[in-house]
Amino acid sequence: MEKITTGNSDIHDQSPYGRVYANDLALKDMAAKPRLGFTVGAAIVRERLSEADSPKPNLIAAMVKGKKGSNPKANDWEFLILDGSATRILHREKRGVCVECHSSQRSGDFVFGGDYGSEPGRR
Numbered sequence: 001m002e003k004i005t006t007g008n009s010d011i012h013d014q015s016p017y018g019r020v021y022a023n024d025l026a027l028k029d030m031a032a033k034p035r036l037g038f039t040v041g042a043a044i045v046r047e048r049l050s051e052a053d054s055p056k057p058n059l060i061a062a063m064v065k066g067k068k069g070s071n072p073k074a075n076d077w078e079f080l081i082l083d084g085s086a087t088r089i090l091h092r093e094k095r096g097v098c099v100e101c102h103s104s105q106r107s108g109d110f111v112f113g114g115d116y117g118s119e120p121g122r123r
């Protein structure tokens with residue numbers, strides 16, 4: 001199994017490549033102005049590529065909105081890392097580094113990005 005470090009260098013900062021995808025629920029919530037928070041089942045996925053022109057991601061970071069009360073510390077989000085083909089969950093957490101950093105975006109319900117639907121690939 002690939003070793004996963006969940007420090008910032010491994011997830012986003014040193015590896016700026018990759019697209020962000022969101023399911024329909026998440027897209028709708030993201031487009032709302034002001035953003036009121038995400039619906040149960042909303043999912044946002046961020047690919048991580050090792051090189052800008054890699055055909056496939058080597059890791060996928062994801063956040064999924066759980067039932068109300070499932071993770072009060074993080075507005076009920078769960079954070080996951082999947083392998084590049086999204087067949088295996090390598091890591092999941094309800095609190096920890098993902099949550100810590102994403103909690104700086106509390107006013108946007110822990111989500112950094114804007115309307116990914118209208119700007120595919122925006123980081």
Ligand code: HEC
Binds near residue numbers: 007045113
């Ligand atoms: C040091 C800060 C930091 C850490 C730690 C971190 N993230 Fe992020 N994350 C960001 C930033 C900044 C963005 C928006 C820019 C980007 O996509 O690179 C982001 C974007 C995302 C997105 C796209 C949705 C959004 O918020 O824009 C997902 C999904 C995501 N991160 C999942 C995770 C997971 C899962 C972990 C833990 C394994 C994690 N992140 C750890 C800072 C962080």
